[in-house]
Amino acid sequence: MVSLALLAETALVLNTGQAVAVGDIRPATASVSGARKPAGAAEAANTASAVLMARSQGRRIEVLSERTESSTTWALPSGSLRTESFAGPVRVKRNDKWQNIDTSLSDQGDDLKPKAAVADVTVSDGGEGRLASVARGRTRFTMGWQSRLPAPKVTGSTASYDLGAGQTLKVTAQKQGFSDDVVLASAPRTRPRTGYRSSSTG
Structure with a gap:
């Protein structure tokens, strides 16, 4: 049932490009007893992928496409987005890649x-x-x-x-x-x- 719910959520996110809350969908990890904490970088290439990862893993995921020299945008497990802005630059772009x-x-x-x-x-x-x-x-x-x-x-x-x-x-x-x-x-x-x-x- 969890996999079907996640597929439905994927379709909604990709069609609208927005962070969409679908019913009372629970992260996949919540239905698996003794599940390990998610491994790997907490980041995704775009908003749709970040929203899906955040919901399924139960943690915030950075939206890499929204990075700037003075802000970071996160997708939250709730399906919403949060942007953190800094008083000055915290990263620079080198060879088309952001570097702290x-x-x-x-x-x-x-x-x-x-x-x-x-x-x-x-x-x-x-x-x-x-x-x-x-x-x-x-x-x-x-x-x-x-x-x-x-x-x-x-x-x-x-x-x-x-x-x-x-x-x-x-x-x-x-x-x-x-x-x-x-x-x-x-x-x-x-x-x-x-x-x-x-x-x-x-």
Whole structure:
């Protein structure tokens, strides 16, 4: 009886393209004693498939076709849809596939770059000139340093440069840019000097 009910539900969902509640249909797992919890990813390619999976498995299923950089849509066991919206981007599209934002820095030759960010962020791997830059579209902002930078120590999203005399320059990659700080090991006797240079285009 469960399989017939699910087939009827499939027909209704595919014909209307909507989340439809059909009578008092119970998830298939409810009629099987000692059934195991559903295995596999809680996601489906489209709304119709997600609704059917959610009803049959008794859990929420993500509708992949409705993903955006700042929202996630779920089909619920009740047959309804729920969309979660975020204040900013939580994923980016790479090679036609969504990827969760990950600002952990990785070595890209002359630069350090976050694994997945909204903007094109680069951080210096040491040497002369540029400290960090961010670009998106035609707009680019670049920050330089007054002297040669040592090779940084990288921890997660942050590159730390030992400037000597108890000073450490830290640059942290963010999903849409970067931040920088100079950390002092102790209170200085005189006002410390920093040597930033900046330029922008676009």
